Amino acid sequence: MIFAGISSTVSFVNLLITRRTLCMPGMRHRRILLPFVTIGLLFALRMLALITPVLGGAMIMMALDRHWQTTFFDFAYGGDPILSQHLF
Numbered sequence: 001m002i003f004a005g006i007s008s009t010v011s012f013v014n015l016l017i018t019r020r021t022l023c024m025p026g027m028r029h030r031r032i033l034l035p036f037v038t039i040g041l042l043f044a045l046r047m048l049a050l051i052t053p054v055l056g057g058a059m060i061m062m063a064l065d066r067h068w069q070t071t072f073f074d075f076a077y078g079g080d081p082i083l084s085q086h087l088f
Helices: 002-022 036-067 080-086
Strands: none
Touching: 002 036, 036 080
């Protein structure tokens, strides 16, 4: 999942740069003239770029809890079980 997050972030940057460089000069600063598909793609990729690092961090915290007995989510040792619900 972490590698999928890294690849989605890289693809977001790639598509954003491609859109910036290949857009016609008159359409660059006017969002009204952009096609709806382009706007939808950029919106979806921005959401993905915001969500993926949080999910990756939550998975790393969960792996640390399982394998090295840290207490991020264990209520008995001062952890916060609601944090796992918010992160996932």
